Each structure stands twice: as structure tokens, then as C-alpha cells.
Amino acid sequence: MRRLALRTLRDESLFGRGDRVLVACSGGPDSTALLHVLVMLRREIGHEVIGHGVDHGLRPEARGELALVAELAEKLGVPFEVTRVDVEPGGNLQARAREARHRALQDAAVRRGATVIATGHTADDKAETVLLRLLRGAGPRGLAVLEPRAPSPVSPSGADSPRDLVRPLIRARRADVLSHLERHALVFARDPSNLDPRFTRVRVRRELIPLLTELSPRIIEHLCALADMLGDVCPSEDPMGGLGRAQRGAIERAQKKGMRTVKIRMKGGRELDVTFPAGKIVLNEKK
Structure with missing residues (x-):
């Protein structure tokens, strides 16, 4: 996975020597592996790494999960902070929590002088998002999802320019992440909502993807390639990009x-x- 991340960083010019990278950390497997890999690559790339977690106040377990990240960050010699936000229960909870998380990360990046924000999205996440967008009737540009580098969906609270999102693990499979964690004996948390079938993404991950994999063992690679091709042929400045x-x-x-x-x-x-x-x-x- 380290080699996959390094190749993505270089091929996509995600960041370089002297850049400060804020890593979004939740305590889950993907962000834990991302933090560890980016620390491993500091000598080759020459960047700085800082970690940041966001507690939405929706699950009591989140505090303990972020404590795991803080412990790992201390071992790695990486500064780590947590922002706690208030997301009231109600409709569109996931969307509102996502927006609050992005804004908290943007504010932290501005405050800490980070040039980009790194997230732990993998190839599996990309394929799942393509399928979710298909189910919602997205057009071609709407299927060009989870690019290696993308503008933030929100701006910081102040007048500063938003920091781009970068995805160094976007070519890695979820199995690669788990193998990396096991190889380096890294402790991580599991979010129970990732098993809750009330969420459409969970059903796509646990029901639809396995079925498609039976029919086409390389379906993840095919869906990711489709998203990349559509990103090349559909201009990102399309004002209706991502609309249903x-x-x-x-x-x-x-x-x-x-x-x-x-x-x-x-x-x-x-x-x-x-x-x-x-x-x-x-x-x-x-x-």
C-alpha cells in the first residue's frame, strides 16, 4: 500500500516538499492506515503531517475512537487535535454531519497552515459511490467521483480560500488497507454504522458489490476506471456536475x-x- 500511495502522490502531484498535510482521522481503518503511510513517506516526499479528528457528538464511542488516533499520532510524532461540533438529530443527518465535518477540517487546515486535507478514501469507496450515484440518476459528470485531488465542498468559516481534498489511497483496495494494518500491528476502531442496513451505502457494500463481483471479479477496477474516464471527458467546470x-x-x-x-x-x-x-x-x- 505504501507503494500505491507513493505512486498516486507523484502521478497526481497531490503535494510536495515543504507542504503541510492535514490528515482527516476518525480512528477507522482507512484513516488510520492513511496517517501511518503518510508518516512513512515523509522522507521521500518531504512533507509535514498533522492529524485532525472531528467528533460530531452523535455517538458516545467516537471519543474513544479518536483517543486511539491520538495515541497513534503520539507514537508517530505527529501533532493531533480534535474539533467537536454539534449536529442536532433530525432529517438529513448524514448530510449535515458531513458538511459540519468538512467545515471543521477546513477551519483546522487554515489555522494550522495546511496546504491540503488528506482523506482515506479507497478504490472500494470510489466504486461504491459510482453505484450510489447511478441509483440516484446522476449524469456523466456526476459519476466522475472521488478524484485524487478535488476542491472542497465547503469553505472555511472565515475569508480564507478552501483547501483542496487529496486522496492518496484512492488506488488501494480495502483489503490492502487491512493488510497494512495487520502487518504493522496498528489498532483501529470499527464504526457500527458501517454495518447498519438502513443506510443505502451499507447495502451497496454488503449486498450489491458481492453480487456484481460474482458476475465480474474486477468490477471495482471497472467502476473506478469508468469514473476516471468520465472525469477526463466531462469538464470539471460543468456547473451542473454532480446534480441528479x-x-x-x-x-x-x-x-x-x-x-x-x-x-x-x-x-x-x-x-x-x-x-x-x-x-x-x-x-x-x-x-
Whole structure:
């Protein structure tokens, strides 16, 4: 896995000598392996590593999971901090927790002078996300998911520019992660929500992927290759990138009717005002 991460870092120019990398750590297997691998690669790349965890206050186990990361970070000689955020129970809980986590990481990156934020996404995560987007009717650009380097979905709380997200493990399989953890005797936590079939991603991971693997043993590689190809042919500046079919349809119909603006609802309950200045499509988040 170390070689896979090094090749991805170099091929994609994710960061270089002198850069400070903030690693998003939850205590789970992926982020634990990521922290360890990036520390191992410091001599070759010449970067700095700092760790950061976010406690959403939704699970009492999270405090202990982050304590595992803090212990590992101390052994590795890596600074580590935790941000605690308040996410109230209710609708769209996962989406709101994700947004709060991203903003906390952005604020931490600004405060600590980090140039990028590294997350532990793997090839399995990428394949699962492609399938989830297909189930939701995403268009071609919406299937170009989890690129090695991508802009942040949120901005920091202040006026600073958002830090890009980088994914050094995006070419590694989940099995590679587990092998790395076992080889180096690294302790990690398991989030019970990853086994909860109420979440669509869990059913995709535990039911759909195994079925597709029976039909095509290399389905993970095929889905990742599809996402990469679509990322190459669909411009990332596509203003409707990542929107679902219904949202894109509403925008296209409004544009054809000559409407000046149309409102669309995003996942998580956010609303966007879409305008059409000089024939262009501009998405504006409602405050």
C-alpha cells in the first residue's frame, strides 16, 4: 500500500516538499492506515503531517475512537487535535454531519497552515459511490467521483480560500488497507454504522458489490476506471456536475422556457437559486 500511495502522490502531484498535510482521522481503518503511510513517506516526499479528528457528538464511542488516533499520532510524532461540533438529530443527518465535518477540517487546515486535507478514501469507496450515484440518476459528470485531488465542498468559516481534498489511497483496495494494518500491528476502531442496513451505502457494500463481483471479479477496477474516464471527458467546470437527473432536468426546462431563475433542492435540504446570465448557468446557494 505504501507503494500505491507513493505512486498516486507523484502521478497526481497531490503535494510536495515543504507542504503541510492535514490528515482527516476518525480512528477507522482507512484513516488510520492513511496517517501511518503518510508518516512513512515523509522522507521521500518531504512533507509535514498533522492529524485532525472531528467528533460530531452523535455517538458516545467516537471519543474513544479518536483517543486511539491520538495515541497513534503520539507514537508517530505527529501533532493531533480534535474539533467537536454539534449536529442536532433530525432529517438529513448524514448530510449535515458531513458538511459540519468538512467545515471543521477546513477551519483546522487554515489555522494550522495546511496546504491540503488528506482523506482515506479507497478504490472500494470510489466504486461504491459510482453505484450510489447511478441509483440516484446522476449524469456523466456526476459519476466522475472521488478524484485524487478535488476542491472542497465547503469553505472555511472565515475569508480564507478552501483547501483542496487529496486522496492518496484512492488506488488501494480495502483489503490492502487491512493488510497494512495487520502487518504493522496498528489498532483501529470499527464504526457500527458501517454495518447498519438502513443506510443505502451499507447495502451497496454488503449486498450489491458481492453480487456484481460474482458476475465480474474486477468490477471495482471497472467502476473506478469508468469514473476516471468520465472525469477526463466531462469538464470539471460543468456547473451542473454532480446534480441528479431531476435537478438537471428542472434547470434545462427553466432555461428553455426563458425563465430568469429557478430553485432546486440539493441533498441535505440545501436550496440553490439557479440563474442564467448571458445564457450561462450559475448556481447560487441560498443563505
